Amino acid sequence: MRILQLHSNFIVFKPVQKEIAIAEEAEQKENRVEEVVVLFTAIEEGDNAAMAQKAIDDVRAFLGKLKVNRILIYPFAHLSSNLSKPSEALKVIKDMEAYAKEKGIETYRAPFGWNKQFTISIKGHPLAEQARSYAPTPEAKAEGETKKEEEPVSAALKAEDKLQSFWHIILTDGSLVPVEEFKFKGHVNLQKFSQYEIKKARAVTQMPPHVTLMKRLEIADYEAGSDPGNIRWYPKGRMIKSLLEQYVTSRMNAYGAMEVETPIMYDFNHPSLKSYLNRFPARQYVLKSEDKELFLRFAACFGQFLMAHDAQFSYKQMPIKLYELTRYSFRREKSGEVVGLKRLRAFTMPDCHAFCTDLEQAKKEFLTRFNICVEVLSNIGFTKDDYEIAMRFTKGFYDEHKDFIAELAKTFGQPMLAEVWNERFFYFILKWDINFVDNQDKAAALSTDQIDVENAKRYEITYVDEKGEKQYPLILHCSPSGAIERDIYALLEKAYRDQMAGKAPMLPLWLSPTQVRLIPISDKFMDKAEELAKQIASHRIRVDIDDNASTLQKKIREAEQEWVPYIIVIGEKEIESGTLSVRDRELKSQQQNMTADQLIAKVTEKIAGKPFKPLPLPLYISKRPQFHG
RNA sequence: GCCUCGAUAGCUCAGCCCGGUAGAGCGGCUGCCUUGUAAGCAGCAGGCCGCGGGAUCAAGGCCCGCUCGAGGCUCCA
Numbered sequence: 001m002r003i004l005q006l007h008s009n010f011i012v013f014k015p016v017q018k019e020i021a022i023a024e025e026a027e028q029k030e031n032r033v034e035e036v037v038v039l040f041t042a043i044e045e046g047d048n049a050a051m052a053q054k055a056i057d058d059v060r061a062f063l064g065k066l067k068v069n070r071i072l073i074y075p076f077a078h079l080s081s082n083l084s085k086p087s088e089a090l091k092v093i094k095d096m097e098a099y100a101k102e103k104g105i106e107t108y109r110a111p112f113g114w115n116k117q118f119t120i121s122i123k124g125h126p127l128a129e130q131a132r133s134y135a136p137t138p139e140a141k142a143e144g145e146t147k148k149e150e151e152p153v154s155a156a157l158k159a160e161d162k163l164q165s166f167w168h169i170i171l172t173d174g175s176l177v178p179v180e181e182f183k184f185k186g187h188v189n190l191q192k193f194s195q196y197e198i199k200k201a202r203a204v205t206q207m208p209p210h211v212t213l214m215k216r217l218e219i220a221d222y223e224a225g226s227d228p229g230n231i232r233w234y235p236k237g238r239m240i241k242s243l244l245e246q247y248v249t250s251r252m253n254a255y256g257a258m259e260v261e262t263p264i265m266y267d268f269n270h271p272s273l274k275s276y277l278n279r280f281p282a283r284q285y286v287l288k289s290e291d292k293e294l295f296l297r298f299a300a301c302f303g304q305f306l307m308a309h310d311a312q313f314s315y316k317q318m319p320i321k322l323y324e325l326t327r328y329s330f331r332r333e334k335s336g337e338v339v340g341l342k343r344l345r346a347f348t349m350p351d352c353h354a355f356c357t358d359l360e361q362a363k364k365e366f367l368t369r370f371n372i373c374v375e376v377l378s379n380i381g382f383t384k385d386d387y388e389i390a391m392r393f394t395k396g397f398y399d400e401h402k403d404f405i406a407e408l409a410k411t412f413g414q415p416m417l418a419e420v421w422n423e424r425f426f427y428f429i430l431k432w433d434i435n436f437v438d439n440q441d442k443a444a445a446l447s448t449d450q451i452d453v454e455n456a457k458r459y460e461i462t463y464v465d466e467k468g469e470k471q472y473p474l475i476l477h478c479s480p481s482g483a484i485e486r487d488i489y490a491l492l493e494k495a496y497r498d499q500m501a502g503k504a505p506m507l508p509l510w511l512s513p514t515q516v517r518l519i520p521i522s523d524k525f526m527d528k529a530e531e532l533a534k535q536i537a538s539h540r541i542r543v544d545i546d547d548n549a550s551t552l553q554k555k556i557r558e559a560e561q562e563w564v565p566y567i568i569v570i571g572e573k574e575i576e577s578g579t580l581s582v583r584d585r586e587l588k589s590q591q592q593n594m595t596a597d598q599l600i601a602k603v604t605e606k607i608a609g610k611p612f613k614p615l616p617l618p619l620y621i622s623k624r625p626q627f628h629g
Numbered sequence: 630g631c632c633u634c635g636a637u638a639g640c641u642c643a644g645c646c647c648g649g650u651a652g653a654g655c656g657g658c659u660g661c662c663u664u665g666u667a668a669g670c671a672g673c674a675g676g677c678c679g680c681g682g683g684a685u686c687a688a689g690g691c692c693c694g695c696u697c698g699a700g701g702c703u704c705c706a
Contacts, residue, residue, distance in 0.1 A: 207699065224697055334630055337704060522663040557667035569666060583666065629640020629656060
């Protein structure tokens with residue numbers, strides 16, 4: 001709290017304009033107060049009622065010396081760069097006012113939240129001008145926290161600090177083995193993942209491989225002109241990202257989810273959002289617009305919950321599934337945590353909520369979605385060897401639903417990590433996440449699902465049951481693929497791992513920007529190359545032509561460095577024989593002889609069922625700009 | 630956010646310790662070569678040495694601040 005205290009002959013102030021939504025009511029007329037001690041006051045983060053009283057007590061001491069008993073509390077934000085939230089500030093200002101009146105001081109107050117005009121005449125004596133600053137004292141701080149604890153949400157937050165986790169491995173029969181007793185032989189990644197989760201101990205001194213790759217392959221790059229964690233996508237990267245987005249969305253459509261679209265920014269002071277938000281105090285991007293304070297969404301929950309709040313539905317229609325691909329969700333992660341495509345401040349997340357009548361329905365749906373998530377990751381290009389699963393639940397939940405956990409474990413067919421809590425700290429009773437373990441032995445969550453038992457109430461979302469009574473549903477929160485950017489991170493890290501193991505690194509065929517590269521041996525064969533390109537492209541295959549004036553060997557080298565899956569050289573032999581010599585990256589670039597039709601059939605089969613986008617760059621390589629050295 | 634380290638041509642990096650006219654390779658452009666499965670040859674252009682301040686006759690190099698990045702800590706709904 002900062003106070004500028006001025007002993008004045010008089011002050012005249014006039015509210016001009018409301019600055020914020022929660023501004024107090026006030027008349028736009030001049031107010032004049034004579035012979036008064038004016039307190040220009042800024043309320044800072046952490047200030048509370050105790051501090052309000054202390055400040056007023058200090059002022060009272062001065063009033064005695066000055067022989068005045070009249071104060072004006074004047075909210076004045078400009079004294080601090082560490083202001084509290086307006087709603088908090090108003091509370092503290094009111095505390096000051098009430099306490100001062102209680103102590104018999106003639107107290108005036110300028111309205112909060114207004115742009116005000118003022119004229120002041122200050123007395124010239126030594127005690128007339130005083131500035132004071134109050135940092136939250138340890139006691140005041142503790143008191144503030146105790147106070148917070150009374151709110152249910154903050155209690156949960158505070159509990160999270162003390163949260164104690166017990167780590168186990170879930171065997172495929174659903175039984176739990178303490179992590180220390182599990183033999184990790186043959187489960188190297190699970191061991192790494194467990195280490196990461198439990199000890200969080202890492203020692204690495206290398207640039208994350210996917211960061212180098214995302215730049216070199218002209219997929220994505222940092223954008224220094226934005227905020228950290230806001231990424232620039234080049235044509236190839238945009239295409240890859242768009243295909244993944246399309247794929248996940250179409251899979252969720254097939255699952256029966258209804259796609260919706262909701263705003264990316266929300267009013268800080270909206271009553272339904274407030275208590276939910278309080279759990280995440282410093283994590284949003286905040287923006288001011290006219291008289292409103294808005295935050296950027298960090299998931300699709302807000303929009304979908306507000307929509308579900310207004311919707312009418314009954315048990316007969318449930319489970320009801322809403323889906324949105326958020327482009328973007330925003331989380332203002334701490335600067336030291338933002339890295340590459342792994343952890344961003346603006347990211348694209350598919351988010352599907354299922355509203356279920358009861359736990360039985362929720363469990364059934366949960367299992368369905370679990371299988372969908374594994375399928376989605378598989379289609380993106382990840383096998384069960386690429387990731388590890390963590391199940392998180394309370395001891396109580398496990399005891400009651402052991403069979404269900406066992407069923408999930410059996411479905412997955414591999415041991416999983418279990419984080420077990422003694423009591424529930426979060427709004428969910430069961431959660432799992434699929435984690436990719438990267439080349440620095442760090443883990444990043446991809447798919448996730450959870451059973452939420454709190455938010456229906458918080459958002460007043462209800463359905464009508466068989467008896468015609470309103471009930472709160474259980475809400476499942478699922479991201480089938482996790483953040484799309486993170487999928488690309490994992491694909492690149494996987495490719496790098498393949499490379500280290502002596503394999504040719506590559507993207508899945510359906511995501512390769514160029515699927516087939518044609519290299520005419522000389523200008524003479526350009527016509528033939530164009531003809532062939534036309535034929536291949538007509539089958540929804542991305543094909544391009546290297547028409548640069550360099551050597552054959554160099555063109556092959558460049559195609560290999562671009563991770564092009566099929567490279568075809570076109571010259572005299574091909575034209576005469578009618579068969580193509582295809583360099584197949586998957587087969588360590590061995591040359592395979594096949595006809596154009598055979599190649600088309602092969603590619604078509606491999607990308608069957610996946611979305612398609614045309615070549616993201618000009619057909620001729622010579623026409624392409626260079627986006628990254 | 631904190632601690633440590635870094636930022637030099639489009640890219641990768643040398644020069645900094647010990648202050649004195651800005652370097653290489655790749656890429657780009659121009660020309661030659663018309664190529665048979667991972668780098669053909671030559672020439673040319675290209676720099677606010679991240680931004681701002683300071684000390685110095687003189688700063689890419691020393692000092693301070695900032696921005697961005699990397700690692701660690703913390704965090705990860």
